[in-house]
Amino acid sequence: MNTTSPRDPTDPLDARNRPARLTVGVVGAGRVGPALAASLQLAGHRPVAVSGVSEASRRRAAALLPDVPLVTPAEVLARADLVLLTVPDDTLPGLVQGLADTGAVRPGQLLVHTSGRYGTRVLDPALRAGALPLAIHPAMTFTGTPVDVQRLAGCSFGVTAPEELRLAAEALVIEMGGEPEWIEEEARPLYHAALALGANHLVTLVAEAMELLAKAGVTAPDRMLGPLLGAALDNALRSGDAALTGPVARGDAGTVAAHVGELRAHAPQMVAGYLAMARATADRALAHGLLKPESAEDLLGVLADGTRSTGRPAGSAPTDDEEPGEPR
Missing domain, CATH: 1.10.1040 (N-(1-d-carboxylethyl)-l-norvaline Dehydrogenase; domain 2)
Known part of the structure; x- marks a missing residue:
């Protein structure tokens, strides 16, 4: 993406023709975010910031994204063109609302969450602030180790995106080695x-x-x-x-x-x-x-x-005058 040239951020042709590499930020250094950012780095994008609170999160970030600074969520958004929101499902709505309310969201910024439960509607507060919303959920279990990056090759991603951003969503998934599978907003919980x-x-x-x-x-x-x-x-x-x-x-x-x-x-x-x-x-x-x-x-x-249909305790033997399987 050429972030310095004028463009219409909702133009699908513009989304398709962004050859320049994106700066990538991660909000929530759980098992998923650092692996996706590392995968995007292999595709030529540049991770620039990550946020994490727990010691385990910090270790994961250091292992998968060495030399990428740990900063606050607001600072992640300030530095990155593409922001991965990789937090638990129940945390996501409040996080999005808080980022929008504090003015952290920038117009034209790609805001991507990885929740399986939600589509893009959960990103509406950020959309109103001018962000470009994508829901990209890898159908993969993560360990929080470098092996996760390898497992993304051939992994299906459940993708929900506005029509004008489908090409951008597809490109991101393919760059991570995945296969996009389009999921309607209403079908995400199922x-x-x-x-x-x-x-x-x-x-x-x-x-x-x-x-x-x-x-x-x-x-x-x-x-x-x-x-x-x-x-x-x-x-x-x-x-x-x-x-x-x-x-x-x-x-x-x-x-x-x-x-x-x-x-x-x-x-x-x-x-x-x-x-x-x-x-x-x-x-x-x-x-x-x-x-x-x-x-x-x-x-x-x-x-x-949990008992045999004969009324005996499960696994007990029949009596002498009873054939196996014969009802009393």
Whole structure:
């Protein structure tokens, strides 16, 4: 961007034809902001300022953006053509309003937030001050280390932008090695819920699985789970619900009951999550014809209350005068 020549900041042709490099600032040196700024630096842009409060934020900024000064948020806006607002979702509206109210926002300044939940409407106070609003959310989990910059290559970004700024938003994403995916303003919360369901809950599931394997005496739970989970993820992405396997999809009520019994004994805090995920799996397997209704009755009974449909405690054996699976 040539910031010294006269231009119409809302002209899409002008946005497309800005060959000069931008000065970049980061407000909120969490895990995301420094990585995005470092990625833009690789594309030739120039990080000039970053704000961070905690010691962890300062360390991240020093590791990913060495020699870039730590300053106040207002000073970041004073120095940068492009400002990344990389703060928690609940903090973003108040931050934008405060920056606008204090006159920190400059006309023609690109103001980019990375919240998955919000589109550009949250930036309206800055828009009224003359800023150019963009919502660019990387669909990636971040560690706060240099590996994040490499992971941006091929990463999808959920992008929301005014029509006249779509080319500018697309260019920024591509420069970071990403792929833009256009998300309508009204669809942002649903889009973000989908990502949180898939990624955040996956971490919980994997951590719980490793914990249970360790309790079962497995010395390297991560090594055992790695190939299994990698194959399951690949199959799910390729085939969706057709990739469902395991005792729930087969309708093995006795096995599921045994699982619940073991969880009650060794990890009672995991029972509710197991039952909820098993019920969701059963519903999807039924809907897609993988689980036959006649095989589902006992299974659904187990999932309804964590006991076998016979009324025995989950995982208990039948009595001598009772066949396995026979109702009393």
